[in-house]
Amino acid sequence: MNAAPAAASSSADAPAPPPARAEPSRILLLLDQRENRSLLAAELGDRHQVLPATDDDALDGEFDLLVLDGRSLDRLWERVQRRKARDEPGFLPVLLVTSRPGVKMITRHVWRSVDELIVAPIEKAELRARIEVLLRARSFSLQLGGQVEAARALAQRLHQQAEELRGTAERLAERTAAAEEANQAKSQFLAMMSHELRTPLNAIGGYADLIEMGVRGPVTDTQRDDLARIKAGQRHLLGLINEVLNYAKLETGTVHYDLADVSARDALSSAEALVAPQAHARGLELEVAAPDTDLWVRADEEKLRQVLANLLSNAIKFTPAGRVRLSCEASGADACFRVSDTGIGLSPDKLEAIFEPFVQIRSDLTRTEEGTGLGLAISRAIAEAMQGSLTAESVLGEGSTFTLQLPLSSRS
Incomplete structure (x- = not known):
């Protein structure tokens, strides 16, 4: 590549500096022409990590921008497309540097491989601007990819938590149903036992009344005192059983309210x-x-x-x-x-x-x-x-x- 001297330009025309990076961007140079490879390495090495390469397998390494010339693109375009696909959904930019003005008429596979094109001779300011734009796009795509991965991981965690909550809800529903069934059984048992106990207690009260009335023969004062105690105990027990029965009715929902x-x-x-x-x-x-x-x-x-x-x-x-x-x-x-x-x-x-x-x-x-x-x-x-x-x-x-x-x- 024969790089032309930089055209005169004011600082106002220079591109804005890229966002600060923790590490310099890595630029892979796969240029068949050794002179062009050396010139670009010298021009870009002050701000970026430049990786000049003569081995095509360098495409399998890690880098943020690939710079090719026409000869290397003709030879490697299929591998370049596979390498770009490997980074998706991240954006891996490819810059073509060529001295052929009619390169835009090349077959369509070029534009599936290349994201930006510079025709030599090249002004240094333009070269730097094109590279900074491509690196910015790369950086933003990596940030977006990280956010997408974080969102995907969060969605997976939320899905797992939802599954856990669903399982917990199902177990809770089963336990609630079992508790309600047990509660119904308990209430039915209380109601049945209350009825069964009230019958003999009512009989005790009835027989005590008959004895007190003298139906079974004369009753002494001492016997009357005993009968009074029997009837008091019978009434007390009957009152307790009625409370249990009333509570059982409330629990089973069989109480009617006339508002x-x-x-x-x-x-x-x-x-x-x-x-x-x-x-x-x-x-x-x-x-x-x-x-x-x-x-x-x-x-x-x-x-x-x-x-x-x-x-x-x-x-x-x-x-x-x-x-x-x-x-x-x-x-x-x-x-x-x-x-x-x-x-x-x-x-x-x-x-x-x-x-x-x-x-x-x-x-x-x-x-x-x-x-x-x-x-x-x-x-x-x-x-x-x-x-x-x-x-x-x-x-x-x-x-x-x-x-x-x-x-x-x-x-x-």
């Missing part, structure tokens, strides 16, 4: 009547504070009375002395029924546990305060089924407040 407009005043009054004897028997003050204006709530009247009576019974049971208060007031779109007491209270860590089935409010009282520990669990389930909620607040040693929140009806 209607219910007067809050009437609900307070009927709940008071149910528990007043208990409060008086324990020497407690039972206070009922009706709302200033009558409120109407959407609820099942019987089940609302059941929940309020249960909350009041619990308050009476765990209040050794003092007062139990029942009130109701509007709060936004809801009515809040509150049962507060001056009893033993609860520590904050037990406020949610008491709504779990078979949990007693105070474990140290299980021998003196009878019950299944189902009352609050049943009451919360009923409240939620009526689109409401049941919550508790308490201070240990000072008392507790249970709040039943139900939606107001359009009549309020």
